[in-house]
Amino acid sequence: MSIGAAFSETFAFLKANWMQMLMWVGGALVVVGLLGFLFLGSTFTAMAMSPADPSVAFGAIGKIFLFALIASVILYGVCMLIWRGGMHPGEAPNFAWAFQAGPAFAFGMFVVMIAAYIVIFVVMLIFALVFGAALGGMGAMSPDALASGAVGGGAIFVMLLLYVGVLVFMLWIQSRVSVAGPVMADRLTRNPVTGFAESWRITGASQWKIVGFYLLFALGMLAYLFVASLIFGGILGAILGGSAFGAMLTMIVMAALVYLPIMMFSFSMPVGIYRAITPRAAGDVFA
Template sequence: MSIGAAFQETFDFLKANWTQMLLWVGGAVVLLALLGYLMLGSTFQMMAMSAGDPSAMMGALGRIFLFAIVAAVILYAASMLIWRSGLHPGEAPNFGWALQAGPAFAFGMFVVFIAAYIVMMIVMFILALIFGAAFAGAGGFSPSAFQAGTIGGGAIAVMILFYIAVIVFFLWIVGRLSVAGPVMADRLTRNPVTGIAESWRMTGASQWTIVGFYVLVGILSLVYGFVVGLIFGGIMGAAASGGSGAGAVISMIVMALVVYVPQLLLSFAMPIGIYRAIAPRASGDVFA
């Protein structure tokens, strides 16, 4: 896979499916807003009023936790419908499968990342023992040692390198699991193990290219958000200084739509773009 191929497949998918993606995402957001109103209602106000009542506080937190689970089910089901409809256009939506496959995919990814976090913590503990003993024995953590050119500077450099390694490690995990969802959608399976195992196999030859693709998209997204934020920030500032509250609200809504909606759609399209770039014949020529 090349980064250029991943970009091409991603934007081909967006171009062919952006209206349907908006439909599924918009429907999920409206449904969640309705369910949030029905399930939560005045929960936050009740939490503020019952700060001294542990049972009432636990009840309110339980309702919030339940709503979070329902929201995850709906959002992941929407993502499965987006991937399935994009890979197999014209097929009737399979809501029953999506409501099962979406949460199963989310749970599988959660387990994998928890396992990766535990491994990272074990490695961190071992390295802390090794380097802590070495630097402490050499006076590396004394106040004077943190000046430039001393052993403390070396300790800081090691910590910085370690945190960079942690970021790279999790980006690598994301890259290796990037097509697990599209695999489940393409094969119409509810088994997250199938998606995760197949994603691990398929991304083996292009794992660092995928990491580079994610990093490049992240940088471009930051630049896009910064530029659009500057433009709409000026508009919102002018509206606020003019005393138009409605204008400021409208500007904020438009800014959210212009900044966050494209990035949300891009986040749905990237796994499909990678999937199509590494397995171009896996699901036929479906983006035409």
């Protein structure tokens, strides 16, 4: 796989399926927004009115968790519908499969991320023990080390190294499981083990190119988010002023013009990677 091929396939999928994606993603966001208002509309008000009441806080946590669970089922189910429909054009939407496979995929991602965080915690603990022992030895051998600033500079360097290492590790994990969802959609399976095992297998030869692809995507999205927010936010702010209605309208427009395109591109990326790795593995997606 090449990074250029991944971008090409991602844009091709987005171009071929943008209307379907707009319908599903836009509809899902509307449903999630309405559910959020129904579930959480009074929750934050109650928390603000009773900040010291633990029963209110626990009730709010329960409602937020339930809402997050329902929202994830909806959004991951929509992902499956988009991936399946794009890879097998003309096929009728399989809602029963999608809203079972979507949560299964979400659960698989949750397990993978928990495992990754456990690895990070263990590695950081080892680093802390080793580095702490090194600092202790340095202090014993050189009482003036702290005063000279050598230890402080070393600590900052190690922390920076750890931060970069964690970022690279998470991007690497993401690259290895990046096509698990499209694999599940392509094979019409509800079993996340199949998706994640196959993703781990087929991304092995291109794992660092996929990491580079994700880095370039993140930088591009940050630049787009900054410029679009500056332009649209500034124009709408100047036109509508600081009223509550103006703020709400600005949020709606920003969601439609800034965040929705980012979500649509994000949903296209896994299929783009999948097609770049295995160009003949799925249906004729972009015909």
